[in-house]
Amino acid sequence: MTNNKAKMILEKDFKISEIDNRIYGSFIEHLGRAVYGGIYEPGHPQADENGFRQDVIEMVKELQVPIVRYPGGNFVSGYNWEDGVGPVENRPRRLDLAWRTTETNEMGTNEFMKWAKLVNAEVNMAVNLGTRGIDAARNLVEYCNHPGGSYYSDLRISHGYKEPHKIKTWCLGNEMDGPWQIGHKTAAEYGRIAQEAAKVMKWVDPTIELVACGSSNRNMPTFADWEATVLDYTYDHVDYISLHQYYGNRDNDIANYLALSLEMDDFIRSVISIADYIKAKKRGKKNINLSFDEWNVWYHSNEADKLIEPWSIAPPQLEDHYNFEDALLVGCMLITMLKHADRLKIACLAQLVNVIAPIMTEENGPAWKQTIFYPYMHTSVYGRGVSLNPIISSPKYDSKDFTDVPYLEATAVYNEENEQLTIFAVNRHLQDSLHLECDIRNFEDYEVIEHIVLENDDLKQTNSAKDTPVAPHSNGNAAIDGGLVTAALPKLSWNVIRLAKRK
Structure with a gap:
């Protein structure tokens, strides 16, 4: 048995929060082959009457994606929504x-x-606050959500959609702090237009929820000041502030790479503290919650994207081919978000198909699952319920940028209705398995029903349309005796230990 031992205590009453299922959301932007050749390919053998690829639909259903952000992303800041409605032959x-x-x-x-x-998903609709503004935003809400009897709602009906779409969640633009963004604004400029757009959008439909743009990433020079200024303007009108962050293993340093979720954790804590500062400043009563509406690994495709022919239609952009180590970090990031389920209510893995995505497709060919598909699927399917606050003791290590990195990255979700308890765990150790002891005496008569493991000896191993060498198995050795769960977590592995009350 390994000398590396980690302990965990789980109690039913140690609750962080009920999990908002939208934490398992994703994102489809009009970018690369996400839409054209991804979800929509009319000539494909598996296309339905709408041109939607049914093989992709089945994989998205397998992920149980609850909400999808659309149509961008950077794309939305130059998008006229009117271009995409009405007869297709008339669209520019x-x-x-x-x-x-x-x-x-x-x-x-x-x-x-x-x-x-x-695919049984809600939509998180973004409005253009780059080249457009208040007028286009309120009109889109009217077009989508108003029942009828007004210009834009009747226009929707004339387009063949009698029932309103009833879109609940809306993004007020995208990454407006970024100089690369069409219509880039200062925090005060964006705060004012977001405030006014939010007001009229909610006047059209008071039931909607709104996400204000936070920083494009934590390393932006305006980070923190941006959030504080934007929320100063919008606190009374919005419900969420957004976070975006992508990671990559550019230095080929696996120990440091897998510790990046600690940076994500700190980022989340920082934004919560800024939101709470504005609440205090305003003498407010409501919490501004978080929408981590872009997160993933993104770096593999950077060089290839420089070679894209300008003005082509749906070229293969941002097509990262994920390897095994990427799946481990994605698992760590999912665990990190679950630890903040009290304030982090929406998250969108960016993106869903072909573009930095868990699902890839070939033109006229198959769809297949990338390595990151599996931790995302496992948490989405088994991570519904209450996020518990585990007491964890684990051996630790130091890396280039981090100190005291626990070898065990773990959390647990309790589904009281189904009487199920799920432990999600990553062993970051490069050489050794980790012996886990988890005290669940508070959960009487529970048994282990499955121990899923994702492991591979080759950190750089990828999947393809022809072969899926990185795939989970259910041969983990988790066992329970007298309220104590024990398991050997293999070196560099993603683990899902599922327990349920004996019937």
Whole structure:
């Protein structure tokens, strides 16, 4: 038995929060092959009557994605939503300046709502606060959500959609702090337009929830000041502030790479503290919650993207081929977000198909699962319920940028209705398995029903359409005796230990 031992205590009453299922959301932008050739490929053998790829639909259903952000991303800051509604043959082709491609507008708001319904997902709709503003934002809410009897709601009905879409969650623009963004603004400029857009959008439909743009990433020079200024303007009108962050293993340092979720944790804590400062400053009663609406690993495709021919249609952009070590970090990031379920209510893995995505497709060919598909799927399917606050003691290590990194990254979710308890755990140790002892005496008559493990001896191993060498197995050795769960977590592994009350 390994000398590396970690302990964990789980109690039913040690609750962080009920988990908002939208924490397992994703993102489809009009970028690369996410839409065209991803979710929509009319000539494909598995396309339905709408042109939607049914093989992709089945994989998205397997992930149980509860909400999908749309249509961007950088794309939305130059997007005229009117281009994507009405008869397809009348829709204009536009230059997309965000990604230097040509947008055909074959897919638009109504088509996407139809697709979302097929995969049982809500939509998190973004409005353009780059080249557009208050007027276009309120009109889009009216078009989507108003029952009828007004210009834009009747326009929707004339387009063949009698029932309103009832979109609940809306993003007020995208990454407006970034100089790369079309219509980039200072914090005060964005705060004012977001405040006014939020007001009129909620006047059209008071039931909607709104996400204000936070920083594009934690390393932006304006970080923290941006959040504070934007919330100073919008506190009374919005419900969430957004976070975006991508990571990569550019130095090929696995110990440091797997510790990056600690940075994510600190980022989340920082934004919570800024939101609470504004609440205190305003003598407010409501908490501003968090929407981590772009997160993932993204770095593999950076060089290839420099070679894309400008103004092409749906070129293969941002097509990261994820390896095994990426799946481990994605697992750590998911665990980190669950630890903040009291304030982090929405999160969107960016993105869903082809573009930095868990699902890849080939034109006229198969769809297949990337390595990161599995931790995302496991948490989404088994991580519904209450996020528990585990008491953990673990051996630790230091890396280039971090100190006291626990070898055990873990959390647990309790589903009282189904009488199930799920432990999610990553062993960060490069050489050794980790012996886990988890005290669950508070959960009487529970038994281990499955111990899923994702492991591979080759950190750089990827999956492909032809072969899936990185895939989970259920041969983990978790066992329970007298309220104590024991398990050997293999070196560098993602683990899902599922327990349920004996019937």
